[in-house]
Amino acid sequence: MRPYLATARRYWWVLVMVLAIIWGAGLVAGYVEYASTYSSEATVWVHRAPQDLGAANPDEPNLPLLQTSASQQADLLNQLLQTKSFLRDVVRKTALGPSIEAQTDDGAALDAIAKHFKVQALGTNLISVSYAAHDPRTARDMVVAALAVRGERVAAAGTAATTAVSTLYQKELDLAEGKAVAAQQAIDEFNASHSGDLSSTDQEEWARLRLTLDLANVRVMDLRNRIDQAALAPAILDMSGLEFQVVDEPREEGAPHGGTRPALTLAGVAFIAGLALAALLVAIGTVLVDHVAGPADLVRLGPARLFATVPRVGRAGGTSRDLRAMLAAVAFADGRPDAEATKT
Amino acid sequence: MTLDDPLPRSFDGLASRVDATGFRSVAFTSALAGEGVSTIALGTALSLVALRSEAVLLIDANWIQPSLTEDAQLASAPGLADCLAGNTDAASAIRPGSRSRPAFLPIGDRTAARPTLRSLASLLTRDLANYSTAIVDLPPVLAGESFVLSWAALVDQVLVVLREASTPLPQVREALGKLGNATNAQIVLNRTVPQSGSATAALRAVRT
Numbered sequence: 001m002r003p004y005l006a007t008a009r010r011y012w013w014v015l016v017m018v019l020a021i022i023w024g025a026g027l028v029a030g031y032v033e034y035a036s037t038y039s040s041e042a043t044v045w046v047h048r049a050p051q052d053l054g055a056a057n058p059d060e061p062n063l064p065l066l067q068t069s070a071s072q073q074a075d076l077l078n079q080l081l082q083t084k085s086f087l088r089d090v091v092r093k094t095a096l097g098p099s100i101e102a103q104t105d106d107g108a109a110l111d112a113i114a115k116h117f118k119v120q121a122l123g124t125n126l127i128s129v130s131y132a133a134h135d136p137r138t139a140r141d142m143v144v145a146a147l148a149v150r151g152e153r154v155a156a157a158g159t160a161a162t163t164a165v166s167t168l169y170q171k172e173l174d175l176a177e178g179k180a181v182a183a184q185q186a187i188d189e190f191n192a193s194h195s196g197d198l199s200s201t202d203q204e205e206w207a208r209l210r211l212t213l214d215l216a217n218v219r220v221m222d223l224r225n226r227i228d229q230a231a232l233a234p235a236i237l238d239m240s241g242l243e244f245q246v247v248d249e250p251r252e253e254g255a256p257h258g259g260t261r262p263a264l265t266l267a268g269v270a271f272i273a274g275l276a277l278a279a280l281l282v283a284i285g286t287v288l289v290d291h292v293a294g295p296a297d298l299v300r301l302g303p304a305r306l307f308a309t310v311p312r313v314g315r316a317g318g319t320s321r322d323l324r325a326m327l328a329a330v331a332f333a334d335g336r337p338d339a340e341a342t343k344t
Numbered sequence: 345m346t347l348d349d350p351l352p353r354s355f356d357g358l359a360s361r362v363d364a365t366g367f368r369s370v371a372f373t374s375a376l377a378g379e380g381v382s383t384i385a386l387g388t389a390l391s392l393v394a395l396r397s398e399a400v401l402l403i404d405a406n407w408i409q410p411s412l413t414e415d416a417q418l419a420s421a422p423g424l425a426d427c428l429a430g431n432t433d434a435a436s437a438i439r440p441g442s443r444s445r446p447a448f449l450p451i452g453d454r455t456a457a458r459p460t461l462r463s464l465a466s467l468l469t470r471d472l473a474n475y476s477t478a479i480v481d482l483p484p485v486l487a488g489e490s491f492v493l494s495w496a497a498l499v500d501q502v503l504v505v506l507r508e509a510s511t512p513l514p515q516v517r518e519a520l521g522k523l524g525n526a527t528n529a530q531i532v533l534n535r536t537v538p539q540s541g542s543a544t545a546a547l548r549a550v551r552t
Binding site for chain 2: 006007010289290291292293294295298300301302303304305306307308309310311312313323324327328330331332333
C-alpha cells in the first residue's frame with residue numbers, strides 16, 4: 001500500500017490534472033444535458049386494453065395477468081415502442097422523419113429514440129407518456145405522434161379482427177342461405193306434388209319441411225345481425241372515446257426539464273471513471289517505477305553501498321506481522337524486557 | 345520461540361556484519377515508512393545479544409511511530425525523550441536486558457524534548473557508555489528528517505533499510521541526499537529472496 005501512496009504523492013499533480021479534466025468534462029456534459037433537455041408529457045385516462053393487443057405473460061401464456069387498465073395500456077405502449085415499425089411510423093409524423101428515413105440503417109437512431117420515451121402507470125386508470133429531447137417542439141411532436149400511431153395500430157388491429165370475423169360469418173351465412181333455399185325448394189316441390197287433402201303422414205312431412213325452412217331462415221337472420229354487429233362495434237367504441245382519453249395534451253415546455261437523471265448519470269460515470277483512471281495510473285506508475293530489483297541494482301544509488309541483506313522469512317501462513325510479534329515476544333517477554341531477570 | 349528458532353536467526357547475517365565491522369552504535373532508518381526498520385532493529389539487537397557476550401541496548405528513537413515501545417507496552421513509561429529533557433536519568437529509564445535479551449530504552453514522553461546534537465552526544469557519552477553496543481530505531485528520513493540527522497552525526501553507522509522490488513529509487517536517492525555524503529550511510533536490503541549457504545552459521549561456529 002505504501003508504494004502506491006508514494007507514487008500518488010510523487011505524481012499528485014498528474015492525478016489532479018487527470019481528475020480535473022475527467023470530472024470537469026463530466027460536470028460540463030451533465031450541465032449541458034440538464035440545461036438542453038426538454039420533456040413533453042401527456043396524461044391519458046384509459047378504460048381497458050384492447051383485447052386484440054392485450055398483454056400476456058410471455059413465460060406463461062396461459063397464466064392470466066392480473067393488471068390494472070393503466071398497467072395494461074402502459075405495457076402495451078412500451079411493447080409497441082420496442083418495435084422499429086412503430087417507431088418509424090412515429091418518426092414519420094415528426095420533423096425528424098426525413099433525416100431518419102435518409103439513413104440506410106436507421107436501427108441505432110430508432111433505438112436511441114425509443115430510449116427517450118417514458119411510459120408509466122400513474123394509477124389504476126391513468127398513464128403518462130413523455131419524451132425527452134433537446135428541442136421542446138420535437139418532444140411534443142413525438143408524444144403526439146406516438147399516441148396517434150398507437151391509435152392507428154389499435155384501429156387497424158380492430159379492423160383486421162372484424163374482417164376476420166366477418167369473413168367467417170359470411171361463409172356461415174352462405175351455407176345457411178343455401179340450406180334455406182334448399183328447404184324452400186323442398187317445400188315447393190312438396191306443394192306441387194301434393195294437391196287436395198293431405199294424409200296424416202304427409203302433414204307430418206310438410207310440418208318437418210316447414211320447420212327446417214324456419215330454422216334456416218332464423219339462422220340466416222342471426223348471422224346477418226352478427227355481421228352487422230362485428231362491423232359496427234369497434235367503430236362505436238372508438239367514437240365514444242372511452243378506451244383511451246388524453247386528459248392532458250403534450251405541450252412545448254419553455255424551460256429545460258426532464259434531463260436530471262441523464263445529467264446525474266453523466267456526472268456519476270465521469271466521477272467513477274476519473275477515480276478508476278487515477279487508480280490505474282497509480283498502479284501502473286508503481287509497477288513501472290524505478291525500484292531496486294536486487295543487490296546488483298544498488299550501484300545505481302551512487303556512493304551508498306550494500307551493507308547486508310535480510311531474507312524474506314517464509315513460514316506457512318506467516319506474515320511480517322507474525323514475525324514482528326514473535327521477535328517482540330522474545331525481546332520483551334510479555335512487555336517487560338527485564339521479566340527474565342526478575343524471575344531469576 | 346527462542347533464539348534458536350529460524351526467525352530470529354534471519355537477522356544473523358546483518359548482526360554478524362555489524363559485529364565484524366566493530367561498530368558500537370548503529371542506527372536504522374529508511375526513506376519511507378513501512379520498510380521494516382523497527383523489525384530489523386529488533387531482530388538485529390536479538391542476534392547481537394547472541395553473537396556478542398556484551399550488553400546490547402536497543403533504543404526506540406522513532407518520534408513519529410514508536411512501535412517498539414508499543415510492542416514492549418511501555419508507552420507511558422519514562423524513556424529517551426525524558427532523559428533528553430532531564431526529567432529522569434537513563435539508568436532508571438532503561439529496562440535491563442539479560443543474556444538472551446537486549447536492554448531497552450523506550451521513547452518516553454515525546455513532547456518532553458526533541459533530539460538535539462548536544463543532548464544526544466551527552467546521553468551517549470555519559471549515560472549509555474556502559475553499553476558496548478547500541479541499536480537505534482529511527483523514523484523515515486523523508487518523514488522525520490529532523491529526528492534522524494542528529495543521530496546520524498553521532499552513531500558509528502547509519503543503515504538505510506529498503507525493500508527489494510518495492511521501495512522507489514527516487515525516494516531512496518532523496519533520503520540519501522538528505523543524510524548527506526558525510527554520513528556514509530549504507531543500505532540494508534530487506535525481504536530478499538533467501539540465498540542458499542549463509543556465512544552466518546560458519547561465523548557463529550567460529551565464535552563459539
